[in-house]
Amino acid sequence: MENTEQNVILQSISEGVFTVDLDWRITSFNRGAEEITGIRQQDAIGKYCRDVLRADICESGCTLAETMRTGKPIMNKAVQIIDAKGKRKAIAISTALFKDSRGKVIGGVETFRDTSAIEQLRKEIAGRYSCEDIISQSHIMQNLFTILPNIAESNTTTLIEGESGTGKELFARAIHNLSFRKDKPFVVVNCGALPDTLLESELFGYKAGAFTDAKKDKPGRFALAEGGTIFLDEIGDISVSVQVKLLRVLQDKTYDLVGGISPMRADVRIITATNKKLDELVKEGKFREDLYYRINVMKLELPPLRDRKEDIPILVEHFIARFNRLHNKNICCVTNEVTAALLSYDYPGNIRELENIIEHCFVLCEGEIIEVKHLPSSVCPVLKNEIAQNSEPATIKQVEIALIQQALKRNKGNKTTAAKQLGIDKSTLYRKMKALDISKPES
Amino acid sequence: MKIAIPVYGEYVSNVFDFAHKLLLVDVENGKETNRSEIVLESKFLPQRAVQLKNLGADVLVCGAISQELANMVLSSGIIVFPFITGNVENVLNSYLAGQMVKSEFRMPGYRSGAPRGLGRQRRCCRWQGGRY
Numbered sequence: 001m002e003n004t005e006q007n008v009i010l011q012s013i014s015e016g017v018f019t020v021d022l023d024w025r026i027t028s029f030n031r032g033a034e035e036i037t038g039i040r041q042q043d044a045i046g047k048y049c050r051d052v053l054r055a056d057i058c059e060s061g062c063t064l065a066e067t068m069r070t071g072k073p074i075m076n077k078a079v080q081i082i083d084a085k086g087k088r089k090a091i092a093i094s095t096a097l098f099k100d101s102r103g104k105v106i107g108g109v110e111t112f113r114d115t116s117a118i119e120q121l122r123k124e125i126a127g128r129y130s131c132e133d134i135i136s137q138s139h140i141m142q143n144l145f146t147i148l149p150n151i152a153e154s155n156t157t158t159l160i161e162g163e164s165g166t167g168k169e170l171f172a173r174a175i176h177n178l179s180f181r182k183d184k185p186f187v188v189v190n191c192g193a194l195p196d197t198l199l200e201s202e203l204f205g206y207k208a209g210a211f212t213d214a215k216k217d218k219p220g221r222f223a224l225a226e227g228g229t230i231f232l233d234e235i236g237d238i239s240v241s242v243q244v245k246l247l248r249v250l251q252d253k254t255y256d257l258v259g260g261i262s263p264m265r266a267d268v269r270i271i272t273a274t275n276k277k278l279d280e281l282v283k284e285g286k287f288r289e290d291l292y293y294r295i296n297v298m299k300l301e302l303p304p305l306r307d308r309k310e311d312i313p314i315l316v317e318h319f320i321a322r323f324n325r326l327h328n329k330n331i332c333c334v335t336n337e338v339t340a341a342l343l344s345y346d347y348p349g350n351i352r353e354l355e356n357i358i359e360h361c362f363v364l365c366e367g368e369i370i371e372v373k374h375l376p377s378s379v380c381p382v383l384k385n386e387i388a389q390n391s392e393p394a395t396i397k398q399v400e401i402a403l404i405q406q407a408l409k410r411n412k413g414n415k416t417t418a419a420k421q422l423g424i425d426k427s428t429l430y431r432k433m434k435a436l437d438i439s440k441p442e443s
Numbered sequence: 444m445k446i447a448i449p450v451y452g453e454y455v456s457n458v459f460d461f462a463h464k465l466l467l468v469d470v471e472n473g474k475e476t477n478r479s480e481i482v483l484e485s486k487f488l489p490q491r492a493v494q495l496k497n498l499g500a501d502v503l504v505c506g507a508i509s510q511e512l513a514n515m516v517l518s519s520g521i522i523v524f525p526f527i528t529g530n531v532e533n534v535l536n537s538y539l540a541g542q543m544v545k546s547e548f549r550m551p552g553y554r555s556g557a558p559r560g561l562g563r564q565r566r567c568c569r570w571q572g573g574r575y
Contacts, residue, residue, distance in 0.1 A: 015475050040552070044552075048528075050457045051550050051551055054457050054458045054460070054506070055458075056460075059463060060461075060463070082458050085510070086507070086509050087509065088460075088511075099529065135511060136515075139518070141489075142493060142519070145492070145493050148489070149490050174487070178490075262470075265532070310518075315515055
């Protein structure tokens with residue numbers, strides 16, 4: 001085949017293909033490679049492949065180097081890269097030797113395809129999110145990130161408190177993934193979703209004949225989590241009888257199967273979570289005090305989204321990227337008015353609610369930009385009432401005034417906290433207040 | 444002032460998110476006074492950003508960096524010079540000479556401007572890199 005014919009074929013396929021010489025400098029770079037990496041051919045040619053591909057294996061186990069060393073091709077290795085826009089992408093790469101017409105090795109060839117959408121869908125189906133999915137730049141969250149590795153290493157029982165939708169399970173997974181138990185199972189049990197009797201057999205398992213229809217032995221969630229971590233969500237909803245049994249697991253590291261006669265050992269780390277105030281339940285006599293102190297060795301309090309509003313823009317961007325993949329759409333952003341409305345809303349359902357709002361917008365939006373008309377009615381009134389009272393469209397100045405006034409009102413005039421919530425520096429807030437003639441609200 | 448540079452051998456590491464080692468250089472009056480190298484153990488991004496902050500870094504000179512990690516580092520008040528490639532000593536000397544923007548150290552695909560989604564304050568004061 002002529003070179004021109006080869007070029008036509010290479011340029012027409014969606015897979016990325018590049019070749020390198022023996023000094024690891026790129027000698028050819030097709031259109032698929034341009035699309036996946038976001039780097040143009042003319043910028044890539046002559047550069048080191050590690051500066052172009054930017055993969056996690058470049059420094060720890062380059063597959064192309066291995067192929068060059070062994071002469072053996074490698075197929076479909078899962079790799080992560082950072083593209084030119086700073087986005088993480090999952091790709092599958094294959095490598096082979098690049099030889100001239102006389103069979104002399106003149107370099108290597110690497111082909112790769114973008115598997116980000118498949119990975120995302122796999123994650124959606126399995127419901128398996130990892131610590132990499134925690135997105136935040138807020139100061140409150142950064143404090144939590146500081147102590148997270150220490151908690152993970154400690155192997156102690158941990159209680160995660162936070163309103164519904166604040167990401168308690170994600171944090172539990174992060175603790176598991178950062179601990180020495182990371183290669184063992186992570187088992188989730190939603191205690192609030194199971195009736196009392198069922199919860200006991202689910203947690204501890206049962207022996208054949210323990211009750212009607214118990215025809216054979218069934219391992220419980222503790223047995224399934226052996227060596228790993230069990231995450232007991234909605235722990236505040238469990239009955240007193242299950243509380244007693246859990247207390248025994250925590251104290252003696254043993255439990256009894258329903259209908260069993262000898263105790264079972266449990267090498268499982270327990271992480272619990274609740275959206276209730278357990279100390280108040282203890283005072284009301286609904287939760288055992290001794291169990292409370294057992295599970296409350298380490299406590300993480302996750303802030304509601306209304307206290308970390310500086311994260312809303314990056315969360316919106318994250319959800320747009322995710323729903324673009326799921327719904328096969330190409331929405332790029334939201335208008336300033338939508339951002340203003342989203343920042344003004346208080347999110348009783350927290351991040352899950354924000355996610356639902358963006359999904360709602362995706363269903364209604366047929367273009368590339370999400371507008372106010374696509375927002376659910378629960379979010380719109382905030383903007384309509386406070387900014388866009390008339391049919392006149394809101395200007396950026398009006399939006400800024402409304403947002404700053406709301407933030408000051410919310411924080412009882414405290415400018416430092418208001419600035420943090422708005423995601424701007426305190427001096428910027430002072431400057432904007434002066435420029436927009438905003439006075440401090442009367443307390 | 445403390446400058447942090449993720450390194451791989453004698454080169455700037457190609458991606459900060461995946462880097463294994465970090466070079467820390469103390470600088471006073473434009474002169475290097477001390478240097479040390481530490482291992483970046485965790486690939487957990489928030490922890491990586493927090494570690495950088497706890498080490499007292501004022502400036503991060505790095506190769507590619509994901510948007511998520513860049514946002515976390517920037518919110519710690521650290522100045523970021525991203526998309527830098529080349530020999531560590533050359534890059535460091537260039538930084539100390541105030542010539543960090545020399546194109547020879549820019550990774551392919553670099554475009555001048557500001558990263559999408561970051562505020563005006565960061566755009567002019569904190570982010571010293573190109574457009575995402």
